[in-house]
Amino acid sequence: QLVLPEKPPIDPAKAGIRIYTMDTCQEDGEHPSFKITQNMKDLTDPDLNWGFDGKKIKSIEFLGKPGDLTVSLWSNIEFKGVTTPVDYPTGDTEPCKQSGADFPLATYKSISLDWHLPGVYLYASDGCVGDDYKIYQSGSATLPEFDDKIKSIKFIYSDFDEELGRYQNRSAAILHEKENFMGKAMLYDQDQGNCENVSDLSVSSITIYLKPKFKKENGNIVENIIGDGVRFWGDKNYTKEKDEFVYPSEDDPYPYLGKEYAE
Numbered sequence: 001q002l003v004l005p006e007k008p009p010i011d012p013a014k015a016g017i018r019i020y021t022m023d024t025c026q027e028d029g030e031h032p033s034f035k036i037t038q039n040m041k042d043l044t045d046p047d048l049n050w051g052f053d054g055k056k057i058k059s060i061e062f063l064g065k066p067g068d069l070t071v072s073l074w075s076n077i078e079f080k081g082v083t084t085p086v087d088y089p090t091g092d093t094e095p096c097k098q099s100g101a102d103f104p105l106a107t108y109k110s111i112s113l114d115w116h117l118p119g120v121y122l123y124a125s126d127g128c129v130g131d132d133y134k135i136y137q138s139g140s141a142t143l144p145e146f147d148d149k150i151k152s153i154k155f156i157y158s159d160f161d162e163e164l165g166r167y168q169n170r171s172a173a174i175l176h177e178k179e180n181f182m183g184k185a186m187l188y189d190q191d192q193g194n195c196e197n198v199s200d201l202s203v204s205s206i207t208i209y210l211k212p213k214f215k216k217e218n219g220n221i222v223e224n225i226i227g228d229g230v231r232f233w234g235d236k237n238y239t240k241e242k243d244e245f246v247y248p249s250e251d252d253p254y255p256y257l258g259k260e261y262a263e
Helices: none
Strands: 017-020 034-036 059-062 069-076 080-087 096-098 110-115 119-123 133-136 152-156 158-161 166-169 171-178 182-188 205-210 214-217 220-223 230-233 241-246
Touching: 017 110, 059 069, 119 171, 119 205, 152 171
Parallel strands: none
Antiparallel strands: 017 034, 017 059, 059 096, 069 080, 069 110, 119 133, 119 152, 158 166, 171 182, 171 205, 214 220, 230 241
């Protein structure tokens, strides 16, 4: 079962952080900064070509909104060793975090980003990487400045229920070939954080659905399905019945919802 959300699409995020070898998030020719929008497993990699090996991070600038992101600084490559979290929480008005006050001055060798902003992430490159992407929390009949550019998609969930061990705010999306939700379409419903490359489909609009919340029933964790099902008709006037009610089940929670659709 999928339900249309009421939230409007949010604006594209200014994602990630910028790390500095100078205080107060400043840089010059001898002290370059480096923008990070994804996990970096080896900051000492010479292929990065930015001269950070052996240098200490003195300040970190959060480029998004407060509460969007938590940064973890690691003492070793590949996210190993001692980790130091750096946060820019909701309500904070200072995006520039200083060594000493906000995190220890050290040579960190890898950085991981823990995103909190829920929604559907649409990327202009394969593998859900790069700075060219947009985030939506509900459908859009057009994709301004992003028409025919989508190459990959991932989902970020929210509202984690500690008791049930499940995210309650989960999304699925249908990408449409034409504007106004027309033309060939593809359903994407992978788990949180999993990136899936988009097929050869040219995308010009998107429909976003919310999945049912979880509940505990007779000791089991199940989806809280709303209603009894859908009735399909064989003509436009609802006079020729095509099928009886179709009830969701554990084996088939989304009856009649296939992977591919045609106009």
